[in-house]
Amino acid sequence: MEEIRKSLNVIVKSLISEKKVEYVLGFEEGTLPLKPVPLYIEKEEDIDRLIWNEYCNLNLVKFLLEEPHGKKIGIILKNCEIRSLIVLINEKQINREDIVIIGVPCSYGIIDINKVSKLLDGKEFTEFKKNGNDYTFKGVGFKKIIKLQDILSDSCAYCKDKNPVEYDYLVETPNEFKKIKDEDFDEYFDVIEFEKKTPKERWAYFKKELEKCTLCMACRNACPLCYCKLCFIDSNQPQWFDKTDDLSEKMLFHMTRAIHLAGRCTGCEACTRACPEGIDIHLLYKKLRKMTKDRWKVDKIELGEPSVLGSYKIDDPQEFMVKED
Amino acid sequence: MVDTKKTEEVQVIIPANEIDKVSDEKWEPKIIAFLCNWCSYAGADLAGVSRIQYPPNVRVVRVPCSGRINPLFILKSLQVGWDAVLVSGCHPGDCHYISGNYYARRKFSVLDDLLEFIGIDKGRINFSWVSAAEGEAFAKVIRKITKKTRQLGPNTIFKEDQ
Numbered sequence: 001m002e003e004i005r006k007s008l009n010v011i012v013k014s015l016i017s018e019k020k021v022e023y024v025l026g027f028e029e030g031t032l033p034l035k036p037v038p039l040y041i042e043k044e045e046d047i048d049r050l051i052w053n054e055y056c057n058l059n060l061v062k063f064l065l066e067e068p069h070g071k072k073i074g075i076i077l078k079n080c081e082i083r084s085l086i087v088l089i090n091e092k093q094i095n096r097e098d099i100v101i102i103g104v105p106c107s108y109g110i111i112d113i114n115k116v117s118k119l120l121d122g123k124e125f126t127e128f129k130k131n132g133n134d135y136t137f138k139g140v141g142f143k144k145i146i147k148l149q150d151i152l153s154d155s156c157a158y159c160k161d162k163n164p165v166e167y168d169y170l171v172e173t174p175n176e177f178k179k180i181k182d183e184d185f186d187e188y189f190d191v192i193e194f195e196k197k198t199p200k201e202r203w204a205y206f207k208k209e210l211e212k213c214t215l216c217m218a219c220r221n222a223c224p225l226c227y228c229k230l231c232f233i234d235s236n237q238p239q240w241f242d243k244t245d246d247l248s249e250k251m252l253f254h255m256t257r258a259i260h261l262a263g264r265c266t267g268c269e270a271c272t273r274a275c276p277e278g279i280d281i282h283l284l285y286k287k288l289r290k291m292t293k294d295r296w297k298v299d300k301i302e303l304g305e306p307s308v309l310g311s312y313k314i315d316d317p318q319e320f321m322v323k324e325d
Numbered sequence: 326m327v328d329t330k331k332t333e334e335v336q337v338i339i340p341a342n343e344i345d346k347v348s349d350e351k352w353e354p355k356i357i358a359f360l361c362n363w364c365s366y367a368g369a370d371l372a373g374v375s376r377i378q379y380p381p382n383v384r385v386v387r388v389p390c391s392g393r394i395n396p397l398f399i400l401k402s403l404q405v406g407w408d409a410v411l412v413s414g415c416h417p418g419d420c421h422y423i424s425g426n427y428y429a430r431r432k433f434s435v436l437d438d439l440l441e442f443i444g445i446d447k448g449r450i451n452f453s454w455v456s457a458a459e460g461e462a463f464a465k466v467i468r469k470i471t472k473k474t475r476q477l478g479p480n481t482i483f484k485e486d487q
Contacts, residue, residue, distance in 0.1 A: 195442070199441075199444035199445070199446065201444070202443060203443060204444075232397060240397060240401060247484070248404045248482075248484065251404070251483040252397075252401065252483065255400055255440075256396070256400060258439060259396045259397075259439065262435045295434060295438075309428070309431050309432055310428075312427035312428055312431055316427070318417075318430055320437045320452065321452050321453055321454060322469065322470065324453075324462045324465045324469075
């Protein structure tokens with residue numbers, strides 16, 4: 001990670017000093033452990049605060065949406081985030097020429113802070129130390145060692161798509177990154193396993209997870225693809241949403257959000273990590289990615305490709321239609 | 326003479342939380358049908374004009390095109406307590422707006438798969454192609470869906486006891 005940070009420093013320094021961009025978006029250490037915050041690097045002296053590690057858990061693309069067109073911005077991204085930027089470029093929300101992408105290959109993924117607090121039984125930790133694959137969490141009156149694979153985000157565990165597909169600058173990869181390549185496992189293994197369960201079990205799972213939802217909209221705010229000026233949930237005319245804590249309302253919101261992300265979600269899982277209640281419905285979004293691959297042979301989002309729901313083929317499968325007899 | 330009792334019964338939309346109280350004998354499936362103006366609505370009209378008999382459980386909403394249907398309409402219908410939803414449009418290639426039904430087809434398959442994935446019975450949401458000349462086909466589709474919905478029972482979608 002230190003090597004990456006060094007090469008990032010060189011790239012960012014050259015971008016800032018040559019005035020190629022107005023600022024570079026990255027991460028700096030936050031006030032709480034494991035909670036980095038976005039850093040806007042405008043001057044060279046800010047570069048020292050830049051960090052890059054496995055707990056930079058926000059999707060920085062979200063912060064580009066606020067910026068006016070024509071403003072040159074540099075941004076440090078992993079591949080899943082680059083793909084979500086590609087979606088926004090395809091949807092004409094961001095100009096490709098405005099953005100200088102600094103692509104960083106991803107090693108094992110991002111730590112899901114909700115998994116950490118689950119393993120610590122909700123206790124707050126004030127300190128953590130990394131030692132190889134072991135993470136030591138310290139708090140008032142306890143100390144616990146947790147393995148990295150237990151706290152990794154779910155989609156990172158099954159991710160094969162780790163090298164940037166679109167970039168202006170690519171960070172040199174240390175050797176530890178290359179040995180991860182493994183063709184043995186199926187990317188959608190967890191979805192396939194989940195589909196084998198009975199409908200009752202699947203419903204029980206989603207009910208259990210979504211009952212925790214408080215409709216705080218943290219998932220919507222963390223997602224770079226949720227950029228509607230007026231979300232259907234906030235609309236008064238017509239009012240789709242009754243603003244109660246009924247399970248059906250939560251279902252309606254999460255199902256509709258999932259449909260809005262069909263063919264767009266890239267699996268960065270910023271939404272899952274942003275959830276204050278620790279709801280884990282990443283399978284819903286992963287299912288969408290599997291569906292687009294199975295049904296329409298659209299695997300990954302590429303620059304310039306039409307969106308899945310905004311295009312069609314004459315011979316799309318239609319076995320689900322009601323037959324007359 | 327208008328049978329006032331009957332019209333009243335038709336107009337009452339049972340609130341979602343009272344569905345359990347409806348006894349099995351009294352319960353009639355209520356199906357909302359979004360029909361495209363140019364084909365399926367005309368097909369339904371033809372079925373009526375031709376005096377083809379089909380179950381009276383269906384309520385029709387006319388929409389300009391099947392591509393106008395937002396999956397949210399379907400989810401919301403199920404949430405407020407309709408027992409089944411039918412969306413029907415022109416056959417592929419016959420869309421009045423050239424490609425609306427192709428886009429609709431993709432949206433529907435996403436919704437269909439997603440509802441099945443979270444464990445909701447197949448058959449609550451139905452999609453069909455019915456042209457303006459297919460009055461009999463429309464009646465058949467309605468008969469089939471009503472029969473299926475009867476088997477599935479009252480709508481408990483998104484409810485605790487799904």
